[in-house]
Amino acid sequence: MAAKKGNPADETIRRAADSAHSAVDKVADVTSDTADTLNEKGQQIKHKEEQWLESVNQYVQKNPCTSIGIAVAGGFLLSRILSNR
Structure with a gap:
């Protein structure tokens, strides 16, 4: 008997x-x-952020007066920029 097609x-x-x-398998692999x-x-990025924060902390500890000056100047400039809007 012949096989049924x-x-x-x-x-x-x-x-x-x-x-x-x-x-779907290809998309899953790419995803x-x-x-x-x-x-x-x-x-x-997280590692770089941690390195950057450590560097900033060390700089602030070694140069507290300069750090305060930078913070004050930055705050002043930021307030001037934002107040003009």
Whole structure:
């Protein structure tokens, strides 16, 4: 007895489902890679921020008068800029 042929519509649906599944897998892989890269960059930024804050803290401890002067001047300039708006 000869094997029964499948319905052409069923075959088309199966191929479309396989293609969709493959596309979803590719998107998931790219999304995962992107998330990993963003996480790594976020960690690098956090590390740089910690280094910068440590440098600022050391500068303020070594130069307290200069630091106060810089803060006062910065506050004055910021207030002038914001008051003109």
